[in-house]
Amino acid sequence: MLNSLDLPRRPQDTRVVVAMSGGVDSSVCAALLKEQGYDVIGVTLQLYDHGAAIHRKGACCAGQDIHDAREVADRIGIPHYVLDYESRFKEAVIDRFADSYVAGETPIPCVECNQRVKFRDLLGTARDLGADVLATGHYVASRAVPGGRGLFRPRDAERDQSYFMFATTREQLDILRFPLGEMTKPETRQAAERFGLSVAAKPDSQDICFVPSGRYAQVIEKLKPGAAVPGEIVHLDGRVLGQHQGVIHYTIGQRKGLGIATGEPLHVIRLDAEAARVIVGPREALATRHVALRDVNWIGDGALENLPAEGLEIAVRVRSTRAPKPALLHFGPEGPTIELAEAEDGVSPGQAAVFYDHADGQARVLGGGFIRGARPQTVFAYGGQTAAA
CATH class of the missing domain: 3.40.50.620 (HUPs)
Incomplete structure (x- = not known):
């Protein structure tokens, strides 16, 4: 027993x-x-x-x-x-x-x-x-x-x-x-x-315990002096719209606090840390259905390498605050990838894609991986040239 x-x-x-x-x-x-x-x-x-x-x-x-x-x-x-x-x-x-x-x-x-x-x-x-x-x-x-x-x-x-x-x-x-x-x-x-525990009414802890103020950039600059390298804020069409004081101050999908005024609502579409560039564009440019992963941990049945050729039907979360959504999990020559049934916005490298066997209730966790990159759903054309997120 x-x-x-x-x-x-x-x-x-x-x-x-x-x-x-x-x-x-x-x-x-x-x-x-x-x-x-x-x-x-x-x-x-x-x-x-x-x-x-x-x-x-x-x-x-x-x-x-x-x-x-x-x-x-x-x-x-x-x-x-x-x-x-x-x-x-x-x-x-x-x-x-x-x-x-x-x-x-x-x-x-x-x-x-x-x-x-x-x-x-x-x-x-x-x-x-x-x-x-x-x-x-x-x-x-x-x-x-x-x-x-x-x-x-x-x-x-x-x-x-x-x-x-x-x-x-x-x-x-x-x-x-x-x-x-x-x-x-x-x-x-x-x-x-x-x-009779003294902590019965104690508030819940915040997610990132070692960032007292919630100001991540301050903590990073303290840990990595010189990490905030100034650079350009660039529109998807190639226009330089302004300057920034380091990509560490920005996250994918961010709209407020960009420090630029163009008359159109712009979001952070991509961060090019190597070139110290913050790439911005319209919200539609954030949409993606194809996500590449790294460091995948598989705790479902069988082996990840033995997934069906057409992909495994799963539900996936690409942010902790979002509900699981239908998707296909593939394992190909370039490693694991996710194909979402419907486009998601603001899929950011470094975040996780977590797999479930279905979308509702007490679904089983099949594993997950860190997001390596996302392919934009739409290619945007500006003034005769194309630009992708």
Whole structure:
């Protein structure tokens, strides 16, 4: 007979390490498992200089959060350890974030954090502590599937974090568990109140924990002095419309804050970091149906290389805030590509395309990859010449 974590042993004979960020979700995760009788150990990672963030709302894995995690562990009666992962986090996440922005991409540091720190290094720590599983407070679900475990969207679609989990491997899924996958956020807060946790009403952390002000360019300039190279703002038709102070100040699809006035609504269509150019054009130029990918992680059935010649029907998200849309996944000589059934705007290199087996409900996550580039749907003609996004 299996316990609630799908293991063939009694809860009291099952050791669970819980990644405790100091927020309400991971705190309830630990409390629920403790209540069910599991041998629970809480682990909190100090990921960056907590001195500057200790009093800041919305921080994650910093001073106040470490204090909150320790307080919750004391409240529910479990051992709690704080591990200094600052240097590892800077190398694996913060530096890569800065390099990606300098290259004209729009990175997703939460994916890098899960992939390179939490679900790799922390899993190793869990094994060192004799854990049978590592549990987190993410809103995703995992279930047994033929040949192992599969990753699924959670019951609470509004809190769905599966977009940030596509890089989780099959081997990691075997040891990972997500107790909140079948709960809603209101239910989680109610549970925190029932357990008497001090974090019951604590605000959710912001996505990018190490950017205190939300001003990415300031952080990048501090990490990479001289990264903001001035250059030209160029229209798709070749007209130079103005100057900019670095491509790190722009993202694909951006309309406001371009610093130019032409009498027509313009959006950032492409960032040419090598030439220090920001290319702008009409909104229609953002539309694409063909997306090239890199660093694809496949956790569906079979092998990615064995996809049908006509492509595999999937649903895909090209932004964390967008719903899955129908698409075909191809694997050809140039690597994996996505063919969208309907055009999407603002598909940006550095973001992720995450695959699902269908578009609705608690769909299974089949994997995903980082966006390498997108082919424009329309070629625009200006004054007798053609210009593509």
